[in-house]
Amino acid sequence: MSVTRGMHVKVLCVAVLAGLLVLGLWARGAYADSGSVTVTASNAAKFSLSLSTNSVDFGNVDPSGAPSNQQDVTAYVDGANGAYYVKSISGYAETVKVSSNAPWSGSVSAAENTGTSGMKIASGSLRWALGDISSLAQAQGATPFSTTPDTSVFNTASSCSSGATLQAGSCTYNFDYALRVLWTNAPGTFSSVVTYTVTTR
Numbered sequence: 001m002s003v004t005r006g007m008h009v010k011v012l013c014v015a016v017l018a019g020l021l022v023l024g025l026w027a028r029g030a031y032a033d034s035g036s037v038t039v040t041a042s043n044a045a046k047f048s049l050s051l052s053t054n055s056v057d058f059g060n061v062d063p064s065g066a067p068s069n070q071q072d073v074t075a076y077v078d079g080a081n082g083a084y085y086v087k088s089i090s091g092y093a094e095t096v097k098v099s100s101n102a103p104w105s106g107s108v109s110a111a112e113n114t115g116t117s118g119m120k121i122a123s124g125s126l127r128w129a130l131g132d133i134s135s136l137a138q139a140q141g142a143t144p145f146s147t148t149p150d151t152s153v154f155n156t157a158s159s160c161s162s163g164a165t166l167q168a169g170s171c172t173y174n175f176d177y178a179l180r181v182l183w184t185n186a187p188g189t190f191s192s193v194v195t196y197t198v199t200t201r
Contacts, residue, residue, distance in 0.1 A: 045102060049198050052095035056177060058190075061085045063183040076136040082182035084139035088132070093177040096196055098154070099170040106166075106198035107149035116188030121147055125180050126192055130156055133176040142178045145194065153196070 059070030065083030067075060076084045087093040098106065108128070112121045119125035124144035133139050143150070154165055154173060163169010179190070 043101070045200065047100045047102070047104065047198070047200055048098070049196065050097045051196070052092070056087055056093055056194075058085050058087055058179050061179060061181050062187075063181045063185070076139050078136060078140070078180075080183070082180065082185070084136060085179045085181065086133045086139055087177045087179070092132075092174040094175045094194075096173045096175070097170070098173070098198055100198075100200060101168050103167050103201045104198055105151065105201055106154040106196065107151045108145070108153040108194065108196050109147060109149045110145035110195070111193045112147055113190050113192050115191040116186075117190050118184070118186035118188070119179070119181065119190050121145055121192055125185070125190070126194075127178040127180065128153070128175050129178070130158065131174060131176065133178050139178040139180075142176075145192070149197065154198070 057070055058073055059068040060066075061068055061073075061075075061083070063082035065075040065077035068085060070087075072088055074086045074088070076086065078084060098104065110121050110126055113119055113125070121144075126145045127139070127142035128145060129138065129142040133142055143152075157165040157171040158174040160169055160171040163171065165171050
């Protein structure tokens with residue numbers, strides 16, 4: 001088949017148009033534009049402390065280790081010395097939760113007994129432990145409360161849902177309380193206020 005001059009012209013026109021189309025697309029892609037968005041916020045300092053209960057009642061106690069009239073109190077007889085009574089409410093005497101978005105420090109203290117019995121904070125009558133107190137040895141080894149701040153109380157957490165103890169995050173501290181009742185303690189009432197204090201650093 002012979003190629004006519006007209007066909008040459010058509011082919012040339014198609015090639016030129018295709019080239020122009022490619023050049024047009026290339027030229028169009030060579031242009032770009034952009035925009036910027038400024039995103040701002042202010043993360044406020046947030047800090048909270050919560051207690052599972054604000055009242056702990058050991059009920060009726062005595063140095064013989066007789067059962068308390070409170071069902072969640074267990075007595076451990078300490079030979080001829082007296083007895084320890086351990087308080088656990090739903091597993092623990094007190095659960096403290098601290099949530100903070102900044103490092104923090106904390107302490108615990110207990111006011112001296114304002115009741116009439118011979119049991120005294122200064123003599124180690126009221127004690128705390130992280131976790132369960134489930135034996136006489138654990139009650140004896142629990143940390144005595146002090147009328148001055150004890151900064152070791154938050155050194156270890158029972159659990160942290162985020163972060164770590166004394167750092168940004170949310171941590172829980174489960175404490176059991178033990179009350180020592182000696183034969184040498186005068187009978188009467190016992191009352192003390194335990195205070196947990198936390199501050200951001």
